[in-house]
Structures are given as structure tokens and as C-alpha cells.
Amino acid sequence: MPRLALCGALALAATTALVRPAFAQAAAPAPAPLSVETLAAPAAAKEATAAKTDDGALTWKGITLYGTFDIGVAHLEHGAKLTQFYGPGLPFLIQKNAGAAITSISPNGLAQSKLGVSGVETLTSDVNFVFKLETGFQPTSLHLADGPRSIIADNGVPLQNQTTNGDSSRAGQLFQGAAYLGVASKTFGTLTYGLQTSLIQDNFGKYDPQAGSQAFSVIGYSGFAAGGGATETSRFDNSVKYVITKGPARFGYLHNFAGGNDFPGEADQLNVGGDYKGLSVDLTWSHVQDAVSVSSLTAAQNAQHPGTLAGTVSDDTAWAAEARYQWGKAKIYGGVEAIEFANPKHPLPASFRGIGGYIVDFVNNAAYTIHRKETVSWTGVRYAVTNKFDVTGAYYRYDQNSFKGNGCADESASSCSGQLWAYSLVGDYHLTKRFDVYAGANHAAVADGLASGFLNKHSTDPVAGVRFTF
Numbered sequence: 001m002p003r004l005a006l007c008g009a010l011a012l013a014a015t016t017a018l019v020r021p022a023f024a025q026a027a028a029p030a031p032a033p034l035s036v037e038t039l040a041a042p043a044a045a046k047e048a049t050a051a052k053t054d055d056g057a058l059t060w061k062g063i064t065l066y067g068t069f070d071i072g073v074a075h076l077e078h079g080a081k082l083t084q085f086y087g088p089g090l091p092f093l094i095q096k097n098a099g100a101a102i103t104s105i106s107p108n109g110l111a112q113s114k115l116g117v118s119g120v121e122t123l124t125s126d127v128n129f130v131f132k133l134e135t136g137f138q139p140t141s142l143h144l145a146d147g148p149r150s151i152i153a154d155n156g157v158p159l160q161n162q163t164t165n166g167d168s169s170r171a172g173q174l175f176q177g178a179a180y181l182g183v184a185s186k187t188f189g190t191l192t193y194g195l196q197t198s199l200i201q202d203n204f205g206k207y208d209p210q211a212g213s214q215a216f217s218v219i220g221y222s223g224f225a226a227g228g229g230a231t232e233t234s235r236f237d238n239s240v241k242y243v244i245t246k247g248p249a250r251f252g253y254l255h256n257f258a259g260g261n262d263f264p265g266e267a268d269q270l271n272v273g274g275d276y277k278g279l280s281v282d283l284t285w286s287h288v289q290d291a292v293s294v295s296s297l298t299a300a301q302n303a304q305h306p307g308t309l310a311g312t313v314s315d316d317t318a319w320a321a322e323a324r325y326q327w328g329k330a331k332i333y334g335g336v337e338a339i340e341f342a343n344p345k346h347p348l349p350a351s352f353r354g355i356g357g358y359i360v361d362f363v364n365n366a367a368y369t370i371h372r373k374e375t376v377s378w379t380g381v382r383y384a385v386t387n388k389f390d391v392t393g394a395y396y397r398y399d400q401n402s403f404k405g406n407g408c409a410d411e412s413a414s415s416c417s418g419q420l421w422a423y424s425l426v427g428d429y430h431l432t433k434r435f436d437v438y439a440g441a442n443h444a445a446v447a448d449g450l451a452s453g454f455l456n457k458h459s460t461d462p463v464a465g466v467r468f469t470f
Helices: 002-019 045-054 149-153 199-208 299-304
Strands: 058-060 063-076 102-107 116-124 127-137 178-185 187-198 233-246 249-256 266-278 279-295 307-328 329-342 359-364 370-382 389-401 420-431 435-448 456-470
Touching: 149 279, 149 307, 178 233, 187 199, 199 249, 199 266, 199 279, 199 307, 199 329, 233 266, 299 359
Parallel strands: 307 359
Antiparallel strands: 058 063, 063 102, 063 116, 063 456, 116 127, 127 178, 178 187, 187 233, 233 249, 249 266, 266 279, 279 307, 307 329, 329 370, 370 389, 389 420, 420 435, 435 456
């Protein structure tokens, strides 16, 4: 079925956009009288005019087809088998089931492979109708990206035999990257409704030195930070979003209405930011009710309810502060996010239908009687060696408090205090505007509570690949 869904998405996008390049054209002016100057106009001027209108986009009458294809090869010091479903494909960020060394095809190292259609239709001189439909897929299997399905595949399977898995806001939906419509105005801002990324996720596109890379960025590999505590809430399926920029300042607000298809709770997010010369800064607040994090079933649970999931429910509050500074050929990045987890005010029942339509049979509404607190921080530098070659170095860290009740700071439980840290270095060379090759390495390690139950505590993972974007 996921293969059919991907084919359907491709067919819909191709039919909508007519899959042929065209350029935006103004209405033709009345012909001017011929003159010597007109006849002698240099060809270079004509080429310059064409260059202004030709950005290489696959656009027809305001509708644009776009996409990314990213694939490579990786060697993981401690890894797990390639998944057909989960976006990153491999456990680049050290995971509980990462065991023996593995060399494998590596999907989506720099970016999630995807296909999308966006559109702009002029309504007035200042107001446009806009829409966007986007789906993510695995280039190694052509399945739609589907985190929960990767988790179900490992229900009841011992850690050392599991494939790579992880929760995600991409859960096999036909359009799981975006599916929204709205209006955009230079004067009044942009108002959209539908399936949309969180405001924190939007900012990570600007402030993550590794630009959301799934192979080299902790906050790109997992949507935990982008979702303000739960990867499933890095996107909201029943949300209204308003953003506006005035001069150097910007403001954003998002509200998700309860009762959506993929997320049962409500959410509110606010963002304020601005730019001054080479400096860009944003501050974001997020509160999510009934956030869900799913996991595989134990062997005993799987014997009772095969094909379902276990889930932890929480009310999550997050604050994030991020900055970027352009200094010559270097961009310097930094950010910190503080997340607090509490038991939900509105507990969810067993066997509720979660993201992607998957059933969550085993539900924990009481994991955070003592509030869990997690701090995510990062910094990094991207340096333009040439106009085609960038080198980026980054450092990421998680710090968790002890919320077990005994103040533990060891591996005895995942509720003990713990740490995760990762370093990465990547070189990215743009052969053309749309085709680049990359190579780099990521080292990640966990300790104490964040290492509880892990087969291994660290891994160094070199990755090389190619990416085509249109």
C-alpha cells in the first residue's frame, strides 16, 4: 500500500503541475516601432533578461513541482539494519538497538527525500492564494516515510535483532510533509490552515548549523526538539498558522485544534524574532496538550495485541532561543531549548487511534508525576571555502534531570538524569545549482539515564552521498 500511495502522490503532483518547465511571463506589451537600436540590441541583454525569469523551477501558471532525492553510503561503528520506512534509514544518532558495526546504503543523509507541489494565485495586487502538498519517501524502498510502521516492525523483537526504527510526524500519510492552504500578503502577513510544521521546526531550518541533516544533526535526526518534546508534534495536522514580517521584526502564532486525524490534543506556539545587519535572533514558546511518543511492544504485549503500539502521553511546554551571525564567509549558529514534561490533564484511553491511523493499545498517562526536564543545546560554524564548497562543524547536547524520585544519576532507569552529546563535521560540494555531493562524520554518545538499556553507548559514523534538488 505505501508503494501505491507514493505512486498516487507522484501521479497527482505530475497531473497538477503538468511536469514541464515553464517561466512566469508578463502580458505581452503592444509592439513598438522597429528602430536601428532595437535591431542592434545585443544578445547578451536578451540572455540577461531570460536569466531573470528562468530560475529552473518546474512551474506552470503559478503551480510548481519540487523535490529532493538524497542517497549515499554509511559505515556505522554501532548500527542496526536499514529500515524501509523510518526517514533517517539508519541509527546515525546512537540508538538503544545499535549493535554491531554495519556498512549500508544510506538514505536521506542531508535531507529527507520528498516530492511536493506548491501554488500561488494572485487575488488582488497585495493578496495571493497559496497552497502546498508534500510527501516524503525512502529512496531505497520507495515506501512513504513512516516512523510508526518501523516501530511496529520490531514489536516483540530482541534489541540485537531489530532494524532501525523511530517515532515520527511522517506516518505513511499520503501528504505527511505538508498539506495546507491560505492567503499571503506583504502588508498583512500569511495565514494558512492544514498540516504544517511547528514554529520551532521552522526556526531549525535557519539556526541548525547542519540545516536539519538526518545524518549529522541531532535536532535533524529526531523531531524531539522540533516538536517541543515529542517528534510527532513537529507537525500539526489541524492547525492555523499566522506569520508576518515588518521591517527587521517578525512574529508568528500557531494553534492546533483538538480532534485532528493524527494528533488528538491542542497546541499553541508563539514566535518573535528579528534581524540586524548580520545577526538573526528568534525566541519561541510552545505548549502541547496530549503529546504522544510511541514505542515497540514487548514480546508479552505483542502476544496480546499484535500490530499495535505502546505510547507515553504528556503535556509539554518548551522555550527556545536561537541566533545566527554572518561574519565574512562564516556563519555562526547557536541555540538552546528547555522542555518540561507533565502528566496530561486530559488522559488518553487505551486503544486510541494515533498518528497515521495506528492503534495505541498500551497507554501510559502517568510517566511524569515528577516533571521531566530536558535541555537541548547546540552550536556550530559553516564556512564557505569557495562559492561551491562549504565545510560545517557542529556540537549538540541533551541534558536530562532525574524524574524517578530517588535522584538517580546512573543507567538503572531511563528516568535517571543523563546526557547525550554529538559532534559532526561535513563537507558539501555543489557541482551544479541542483546537484551536490557530501561527505562527513558524526560521533554521538550517551550516558547515565539516557543510556539506560542501550546495547552500546557511543558510535562514530562516516557518511557520503549525493543529493539532487529541483
